Amino acid sequence: MKQDKFLKSQKILRLATIDKSGMPHIVPVWYLYKDGIFYVGTNTSTKKAINVKKNSKVSFCVDAGIRSPIFGVMGRGVAKLILNKKIVSAITKKILLRYFRSLNNNSAQELLAQTNCIIKITPQKITVWEF
Numbered sequence: 001m002k003q004d005k006f007l008k009s010q011k012i013l014r015l016a017t018i019d020k021s022g023m024p025h026i027v028p029v030w031y032l033y034k035d036g037i038f039y040v041g042t043n044t045s046t047k048k049a050i051n052v053k054k055n056s057k058v059s060f061c062v063d064a065g066i067r068s069p070i071f072g073v074m075g076r077g078v079a080k081l082i083l084n085k086k087i088v089s090a091i092t093k094k095i096l097l098r099y100f101r102s103l104n105n106n107s108a109q110e111l112l113a114q115t116n117c118i119i120k121i122t123p124q125k126i127t128v129w130e131f
Helices: 003-008 047-054 086-098 106-114
Strands: 013-018 023-028 032-034 036-044 057-064 071-082 115-131
Touching: 003 032, 003 057, 003 071, 003 106, 013 036, 013 047, 013 086, 023 047, 032 086, 036 047, 036 086, 036 106, 047 071, 047 115, 071 086, 086 106
Parallel strands: none
Antiparallel strands: 013 023, 013 057, 032 036, 036 115, 057 071, 071 115
16 A cells, blocks of 8 residues: 555654643654554653643644655544553664664664653544645
8 A cells, every 4th residue: 555655664753742731732753654553752751742641632744745746644543652661662673773774873772762652653544645
């Protein structure tokens, strides 16, 4: 499916969560897309993690192109925090290997050490566009 291939090839997902005042909070994040689910590594002290803990409703967007073809996927769904250390470590390594050639560098090691949770996003509605 074109949508799945696209989501696996892109590098930035824009994640929107809802803060305690009911306002949206949007951030670009690194992610892993597997079997229809998005995984985002973060730390429990980040605003996005705090927001997901209080309100599981999220929206997201992944898009590419400033010249034809322009293609994108946006959607909404529910998110939950994964806190199990072994699972967090395994998923974080998979995410980081999408962005680094190996985990044997200072930046990758620092991100691995700082990541103590995964935001698991299960889409409920997805819209695709292409121009």
